[in-house]
Structures are given as C-alpha cells and as structure tokens.
Amino acid sequence: xxxxxxxxxxxxxxxxxxxxxxxxxxxxxxxxxxxxxxxxxxxxxxxxxxxxxxxxxxxxxxxxxxxxxxxxxxxxxxxxxxxxxxxxxxxxxxxxxxxxxxxxxxxxx
Amino acid sequence: xxxxxxxxxxxxxxxxxxxxxxxxxxxxxxxxxxxxxxxxxxxxxxxxxxxxxxxxxxxxxxxxxxxxxxxxxxxxxxxxxxxxxxxxxxxxxxxxxxxxxxxxxxxxx
Amino acid sequence: xxxxxxxxxxxxxxxxxxxxxxxxxxxxxxxxxxxxxxxxxxxxxxxxxxxxxxxxxxxxxxxxxxxxxxxxxxxxxxxxxxxxxxxxxxxxxxxxxxxxxxxxxxxxx
Amino acid sequence: xxxxxxxxxxxxxxxxxxxxxxxxxxxxxxxxxxxxxxxxxxxxxxxxxxxxxxxxxxxxxxxxxxxxxxxxxxxxxxxxxxxxxxxxxxxxxxxxxxxxxxxxxxxxx
Numbered sequence: 001x002x003x004x005x006x007x008x009x010x011x012x013x014x015x016x017x018x019x020x021x022x023x024x025x026x027x028x029x030x031x032x033x034x035x036x037x038x039x040x041x042x043x044x045x046x047x048x049x050x051x052x053x054x055x056x057x058x059x060x061x062x063x064x065x066x067x068x069x070x071x072x073x074x075x076x077x078x079x080x081x082x083x084x085x086x087x088x089x090x091x092x093x094x095x096x097x098x099x100x101x102x103x104x105x106x107x108x109x
Numbered sequence: 110x111x112x113x114x115x116x117x118x119x120x121x122x123x124x125x126x127x128x129x130x131x132x133x134x135x136x137x138x139x140x141x142x143x144x145x146x147x148x149x150x151x152x153x154x155x156x157x158x159x160x161x162x163x164x165x166x167x168x169x170x171x172x173x174x175x176x177x178x179x180x181x182x183x184x185x186x187x188x189x190x191x192x193x194x195x196x197x198x199x200x201x202x203x204x205x206x207x208x209x210x211x212x213x214x215x216x217x218x
Numbered sequence: 219x220x221x222x223x224x225x226x227x228x229x230x231x232x233x234x235x236x237x238x239x240x241x242x243x244x245x246x247x248x249x250x251x252x253x254x255x256x257x258x259x260x261x262x263x264x265x266x267x268x269x270x271x272x273x274x275x276x277x278x279x280x281x282x283x284x285x286x287x288x289x290x291x292x293x294x295x296x297x298x299x300x301x302x303x304x305x306x307x308x309x310x311x312x313x314x315x316x317x318x319x320x321x322x323x324x325x326x327x
Numbered sequence: 328x329x330x331x332x333x334x335x336x337x338x339x340x341x342x343x344x345x346x347x348x349x350x351x352x353x354x355x356x357x358x359x360x361x362x363x364x365x366x367x368x369x370x371x372x373x374x375x376x377x378x379x380x381x382x383x384x385x386x387x388x389x390x391x392x393x394x395x396x397x398x399x400x401x402x403x404x405x406x407x408x409x410x411x412x413x414x415x416x417x418x419x420x421x422x423x424x425x426x427x428x429x430x431x432x433x434x435x436x
Contacts, residue, residue: 003112007192014196018203019210023264026166027158030150031263033173034361037146038256041139045249046241046430049136054184057135062195064142064177065188071170075163079174083116086171087123094127101128103373132373140372143252147365154358155321155350212264221330225410232414236421237428244384245376248368251391255364259357267354272402275353279398280413282360283406286391293381297392301334304389305341312345319346 004079008069015070029071036063113188117178124179138180145172222297226287233288247289254281331406335396342397356398363390 001009015021040060043052072079093106102109110118124130149169152161181188202215211218219227233239258278261270290297311324320327328336342348367387370379399406420433429436 003189007189010193010196014200017205018208020208020212022210023212025158026161027153027156028264030146030153031259031358033146034150035256035260035263037139037142038253038259041143041249041256042253044136044139045253046246047136049134052135057180057184058186058191059195059198061177061180061186062191064173065181065192066195068170068173068177069192071166072174075166077167077170080112080116082167082171083174083178084119086168086175087119089168091123096126099127099129101131103129103132137373140249140368144365144369144372147362147368150358150365151362154362155355221407225407228411228414232418235423236426238426238430240428241430243376244379245371245374248364248371251364252361252368255357255360259361262354262357265354267352270353275398275402276404276409277413277416279395279404280409282391282395283399283410284413286388286395287410289384289388290392293384295385295388298330298334300385300389301392301396302337304386304393305337307386309341314344317345317347319349321347321350 002080004069007065008073011066011070012073024070024074026071026074029067029074032067033064033071036060036067040064111189113178116174117182120175120179121182133179133183135180135183138176138183141176142173142180145169145176149173220298222287225283226291229284229288230291242288242292244289244292247285247292250285251282251289254278254285258282329407331396334392335400338393338397339400351397351401353398353401356394356401359394360391360398363387363394367391 015024037060040057040063043056043060069079072082094109098109099106124133146169149166149172152165152169178188181191203218207218208215233242255278258275258281261274261278287297290300312327316327317324342351364387367384367390370383370387396406399409421436425436426433
C-alpha cells in the first residue's frame with residue numbers, strides 16, 4: 001500500500017470506530033483544518049520563528065495533516081498527484097527567470 | 110524513496126530553483142498554510158458542502174498540503190509518523206465507549 | 219469621545235499597563251486575529267449554527283474585535299469610515315440587480 | 328444612534344437590499360470572518376510588518392470588521408460591552424505583576 005494511503009486508512013479506522021463519519025462532511029472538514037491551523041499559528045504568535053516549541057508544532061501540524069488527508073479522501077484525491085499537479089501549474093505562474101529570489105505574488109510579477 | 114519524501118523533494122526542487130528558501134521560515138510557512146486554508150474554506154462559504162466545486166477544492170487543498178509538507182520538512186518530521194502518533198494520543202482522549210457517535214470535544218466529554 | 223475610540227482607548231490602557239506594545243506589530247496582530255477567529259470557528263465545528271453556545275461566541279468574538287481594533291489603531295484607521303468605504307466599493311462590485319438573492323462572488327457574477 | 332449601531336445599520340441595509348440575509352447564518356458568518364482574515368494575513372506573508380501595503384490592509388480589515396459586526400448583530404451583542412467585559416476577564420487572567428513585558432499565555436504563566 002502507498003504511504004499516503006496507509007495514513008488515510010489509519011485515520012479512517014480511528015474515525016469509523018467512533019462512528020464519526022456522520023460529522024465529516026467536506027465543509028466541516030475544511031473548517032476543522034482551519035481550526036487546527038489556527039492552533040498551529042498560535043505557537044508562533046508574538047514570537048520569532050525559532051522560539052516556537054517543536055514538540056507542540058509536531059502535534060498541531062499532525063492535526064492539520066489529519067483533516068487534510070480526510071478531506072482528500074472524501075474526493076478520492078491522490079495527495080501526491082494533486083501536489084505534483086499544483087507544482088506544475090505554479091511553475092507556469094512563477095517562471096524561474098521572473099521569480100528567482102522574489103516573493104512577489106504572480107499577479108503582481 | 111517513500112512517497113511523502115518524494116512529495117517533499119518535488120516541493121524543495123521547485124522552491125530552490127526560485128531561491129525561495131530565504132522566505133520559508135517556519136512562522137511564515139505557518140502563515141502560508143493559514144492563507145491557503147482560508148482560500149479552501151472560501152469555496153464552501155454560503156454553500157452546502159456538495160455545492161463546492163471539486164476542481165477548485167483540489168487546487169486549494171494541494172496548496173495546503175504543499176506548505177504543510179514544507180513546514181514538516183523544516184523540522185524533519187516524518188509525516189506518517191507524526192499522524193500515527195497523534196491518532197494514538199487522540200485514542201486516549203477519545204475512548205471509543207465515550208465518544209462513539211458523539212462529536213463532543215474531549216475536555217467536555 | 220466616539221464609541222469606537224472609547225473601545226480602542228480601553229484596549230490600549232490594558233495593553234500599556236502590561237507593556238505589551240513591544241509585541242503588537244501589525245503582522246503579529248493580524249496573526250492574533252486569525253488565531254482568535256479560529257477559536258470562534260471551532261464553536262461551530264461539526265454543528266448546526268443554532269447549536270453553538272452563545273456565551274462562548276460572545277467571548278471569542280470579543281477577542282476578534284479586540285485585535286481588529288488594535289490593528290486599526292496601528293494605522294490610525296477610523297473603523298466606521300473604513301467599513302462605510304468598503305460598503306460603497308462592494309455596492310459597485312455587487313449591483314443590486316445582479317446580486318439580489320444570489321451569493322455568487324463578484325468575479326463570477 | 329451609537330456609532331457601532333450606525334455601522335451595523337449600514338451593513339444591514341447593504342445586505343437587505345441584496346436579499347442576502349438567507350445566507351447569513353452564524354456559522355457561515357464565522358466562516359466569512361475567517362476567509363477575510365486569511366486575506367488580511369496574506370498581505371503580511373513573507374514580509375516584515377512595515378512592508379505590507381496600508382491601502383490593502385484597510386480594505387481587508389474593513390471586511391473582517393463587516394462580518395464581525397454582522398455576527399454580533401445576529402446575537403444582539405453590544406460590541407463595546409462585550410469587548411470591555413473581555414478586557415475585565417483578561418485582567419484577571421493576566422495580572423499586571425505577572426504579565427508585564429511578558430507575552431506568555433495565561434495558562435503557562
């Protein structure tokens with residue numbers, strides 16, 4: 001089994017044992033990712049990046065991934081595939097020549 | 110190479126070709142995930158879950174994953190490992206008997 | 219004194235008594251609003267709107283307002299003025315004839 | 328009329344002319360605040376605070392306020408009152424002696 005599939009299967013097992021599929025519609029899953037990423041961001045609030053605590057980042061980032069994988073599963077997205085596709089699109093929006101060393105958004109390049 | 114490692118390598122290649130590592134400190138990566146997940150959430154705004162457009166969800170979710178993987182890479186987190194660890198912790202916070210069919214948060218169970 | 223100015227003065231007094239101005243740069247204030255709005259959103263997660271607890275919504279929304287007012291203060295924005303200006307702009311993007319009863323985003327109208 | 332009430336009345340007028348009340352349930356309003364604050368945060372992404380563009384911050388912050396006021400209106404919250412109440416609670420969580428010059432979260436003080 002592919003690694004991302006293994007992750008998803010572990011998440012589904014946890015969810016199904018608790019009969020939580022009923023709550024996991026795509027809209028609430030998108031909300032859940034938002035909530036978790038807010039908790040992740042809080043770890044950096046009023047701080048320099050290096051002051052944030054790695055152990056907590058690990059936990060909050062894991063929550064972000066968990067709900068992101070569950071949302072991907074809802075639509076049968078292959079995570080590797082969609083990320084590689086997006087990289088390809090972004091390569092067109094951000095040609096190396098124009099964007100090298102430059103964080104300007106593509107619509108302002 | 111493991112699948113999550115392949116995803117990360119593709120992201121790093123894209124980033125390094127553009128010399129963007131200088132912008133990718135963990136705090137801004139956490140902000141980036143937040144920004145992308147806001148765009149994902151917008152697809153569901155004022156709508157029922159099934160009305161959101163799958164093609165756009167795919168793109169925005171890919172962006173969320175991209176920055177989440179890049180943040181994981183900053184700390185050398187193994188994505189599968191941290192998600193499985195979190196599932197284990199959550200299994201303690203949400204014992205099946207208490208939480209079956211019940212979306213109540215653990216601290217209110 | 220205008221009401222929004224009174225709110226801001228109360229917030230500044232609280233902040234300055236704790237010598238927290240040093241942390242309140244605009245970027246971290248924007249992060250703070252995000253963190254608080256994530257906590258607000260969590261109150262609705264896996265729920266219908268009417269199931270969320272009003273008392274908690276009051277608290278989390280107050281936090282959102284607090285940091286939003288503090289950010290406005292950083293730039294000397296008059297809150298009433300900027301909201302009225304935005305309504306005016308939105309009235310152009312969303313002419314009544316086209317958008318009545320229709321939640322479609324302006325760029326798709 | 329109080330200033331916050333004037334702001335709310337202007338927002339309601341704009342909304343009702345477009346017959347948008349049907350979309351404005353509290354859950355979607357909370358989502359809308361999230362979406363707007365994500366756009367606000369994006370203005371600071373990969374940047375130092377002073378590099379963000381004031382004119383755009385004004386617009387995005389206005390959107391955050393707009394939906395926050397509309398959510399307050401749903402519950403008949405008086406914005407000034409709830410912010411002052413929250414300051415009072417926070418004064419207990421963050422006594423001046425302990426928190427002066429210190430951004431540590433109250434549960435870690």
